[in-house]
Amino acid sequence: MKLTKFVSFAWRCLPRISSAECRNLDFRVHKTILLNLLRNRDYSYNQICPYCKKTENSELDEDEDEIFKDLKNKLRSVRLAQDPHQVFVIQPYIKWGPKMLKNTTPQLQLEEAEALVSTLPQWKVVSSLLVPLTSFDKATLFSKGHLENIVQKTRSQQTISSVFVNVKSLQLHQHLLLEEMLQVPVFDRHSIVINIFKNHAKTKEAKLQVALAEIPYFWTRIKGINEGEVFQVSNVGIGSGQTFEETRIQILRERERKIKAEINKLRENRQLLRSKRKGKEFPTVAVVGYTNAGKTSLIKALTNEAALKPENKLFATLDVTLHAVVLPTNVKVLLVDTIGFISNIPSNLLEPFVVTLEDALWADVIIHVQDLSHPDRKAQEQTVLSTLRTLELPQNLLNSIITVGNKVDKIEEGQEIPEDILQVSCVDGRGLKDLMNILEKQVYKNTGLKKIKIKVPNGGDEYRWLYKEAAVFSVEEDDKNPQFLILGVAISHAKLEKFKYEFIVKASKMK
Template structure:
């Protein structure tokens, strides 16, 4: 406990218990699309022909959703085909005006068959599709189908056949609103077109060299714009660091309840969870406080989903970079899911992979695992380190807030200390401005002094000592 002499003038007036946070409740780290970016993305008419041919889905579809799955062997996934199918349906329902008319789960021996399905399954699906006028397209919930496979399936079903890459690309284009998100989607689209055009002779007027130069020029321009925006993001992060607010990122598999957790931790009533995949591609920051009153910022991120092709993962790096550089990461896990273990591993593996290509260090050591939806829990055994909560029912949230506070204090080097200072002096005003004042208790032996209990960083404590001791 520090004892200080009264060397400051008397501070008159009422002082709030907790210093206010000077940001809006929800902050997005990006600007609307600028004219130069609009021109970059729309001006190249020759490239846009390629986009129309390979990527553009010209109409909303009424879909048959097919979930192929391997029954046994090393290619079998631990996530159930039922949950995979549920994700596939959610993808389609995320697109405006699209609908799911029918679903099928089709067991396979291997995903490597050129036609994907065996003759018996192919015939069964074909007969069903050709009898249904309400089905306008087939969505095969598989990462990226080979061109030959798509051609065989379309010939059999007489309908457009879409894979996960194409559907996710469509969703990303619908939801990308900021410069960064639109540029990342454009880059993923470029890689897709580049790979497809190498195998197709549709555009016979283009030489391979002309295509290569077109792609190379566009990729360079997009990456230059992305680099500038990342520099801006770094400045925003540094600004937040200068504000000295701890950053808590919230990550998790899609529909695990990330936004619901943020809503209950911040009390932000306007925050409405959406039952959509990739509802936002942009970073949003939300103000909250911990039990002591310490102000923190919660960073919301895009939900993880299985079997996303590598090029598309780049579209999500913008939000995940903020997670990697946060002080603490809450990993929200839906423990009511039958595929809980698979989803947990998928999120942690992705974080670890992204760590290797970013500035983030020791990412997994900053993770607090939180098992959400415990009110829906059937009998299961979980790791003792997993904190069980329910954002909907309010279960376990006080314990979560306390764990977050303890973790934040530890990783940011903040300390809870009690300082003896003059009553109404300059010292208490400085502390309210530069630390979190928990309470003030009069010194009963000398009422000219108070005991101020505060949370303070090491650097602020050193400044305090230099100013007042």
């Protein structure tokens, strides 16, 4: 075993030994042994670590998992997010200037923040507050007066167990200062959404994506862990030494690399499945929209799938799922249910889910579902459209989006409804038939499917071929010759050319 290899291995043990653990004699002995191994160039490099009994060839994933869990435990807001909380929600907002939001209101932002908290099991909003700001970059975030008010309220109201500051991501110094002053865990939008993702992730793919989305949050918080960061060992023949912080960074990089490798495997599997679907020429329709707009409910209403269980909560869907529906002309289409979008989150939080959103990139048609009853519908629409543009979708696909206004049954009397949005209700079925007709036209236009009539022998090879390879939507007897049928079929250009070759070109060659 080379010294450099053993040194990198031996250092894996050191980050697990916190200052608290060093009070235990066994851990002090373990650290001393490892340091001696690193410093003594004459030491036998085939020696295993006497404490943990690991060699260079041992499986190190388990060690990395332990170290990563140790790192998570030292991040207070990550560790305590696993527990139920009674939350004081604070909605900061810019009260004037170019950074003031014009497409929504502070009150609507606060209501969404409260909905995010309520999505987590056993979490409850016990208090809320709107706080005007002049900038999000102030060291304390809030002005002196507002900060004193928040501290007084947090400390005096014993039911408050944590504070949620509804900003995209708190800067590290802001986060540390607020936790020190408030004496409770402080969460930002990034950490709350991550925890919702973790709670809703069921499949291996979703869990990997959540794990990758979590890493950027650790990058921003790793310097805030106060655990003897100045400790380092140098003069070991491999450079200037490493601090615990540097070691943690290495661990995060390695974890990130492994997760990305796993996700790339899943991407390859998805590409293979897409190729198979394209080979069978199934048109695909991506159903996208803001979180909790009713995408799954719409798919259930169109397909009548009993197994689909729509839930009235944010980010209920993290995994992309496919659902077959038959259009009026008997063409089978695959509806793709996608993860919901949300505003004001770091871009790197959504990046891991691009592998699933790629199904939208390869779709033939996009249905954009909006919640007509939501007071912040316009801002939600802008969020979805801007997110779709970041995916670099083909312009013709963006230009042909079908916009569906869901939950029309919840519209209050006198509420303004946009005229250019197809109104539907998954509850009473309003608008669903119109949606199917519009969808069919768009599928035909975007895929090049043709509706034609073909005269074939009744029960002949042509008849069977068309039923297998195309969508037959009508059958009529030929008035002039009852031995023939006239089939109305929806067929792609490629399949039509194949039909001509099989039954016209070949037949003419045999004569």
